[in-house]
Amino acid sequence: MIFNVEVKISLKKGMLNPESSTIERALDLLGYKVKNTDTIDIITFQMDEENEGKVLEEVEDMCQRLLCNPVIHDYEIVIRN
Template sequence: MKYDAEVKISLKNGMLNPEAATIQRALALLDYNVENTATVDMIKFTIEGSDQELVKKEVDEMCQRLLCNPVIHDYTIKISPKEE
């Protein structure tokens, strides 16, 4: 069975985020008052597997090994059956 996987990756609290700081300063220059700016990377892909929980474990392993750095990143995984 095929599943859609969505991984959202963000920096952990307390980590410097120069990209978000730049965005917040630029918005302030345009007279937009925003707070707590953050950036999130999203990775989407389709994966095959026999069971949704097994697929989620495999995607978690991908995150640990390649997609993010668990020391500085938090991530969430969403798995759903692929709509044909």
Template structure:
């Protein structure tokens, strides 16, 4: 069965986020005041697996081994059956 996977990757609390800080400063220069700016990377793909549990385990392994650095990143996985 095919599954759509969505992985949201963000820096853990306390980690410096220069990209978010730069964005917040640039917005302030344009006259927009925002608080709590953060950056999140979203990766979407489709995979084939026997069931949703195995798909979740496979995507978690991908995150641990390649998609993020578990030391500095948090990640959230969402698995749904694919319409394709």
């Protein structure tokens, strides 16, 4: 069975995010008043597995080993079939 997977990766609260700071300053210079800008990376892919539980297990492992740094990142996994 084919499952569509989306992993959203963001910095944990309290971590410095220079990309967000730059975006906030640029938007302010353009006249937009925004606060608490956050950036996330979204990774999407498909997996061919027997069931959703197996997909979740493997994606959790991917996140821990490669896709993010669990010390500084939070992540959210969304699985659709």
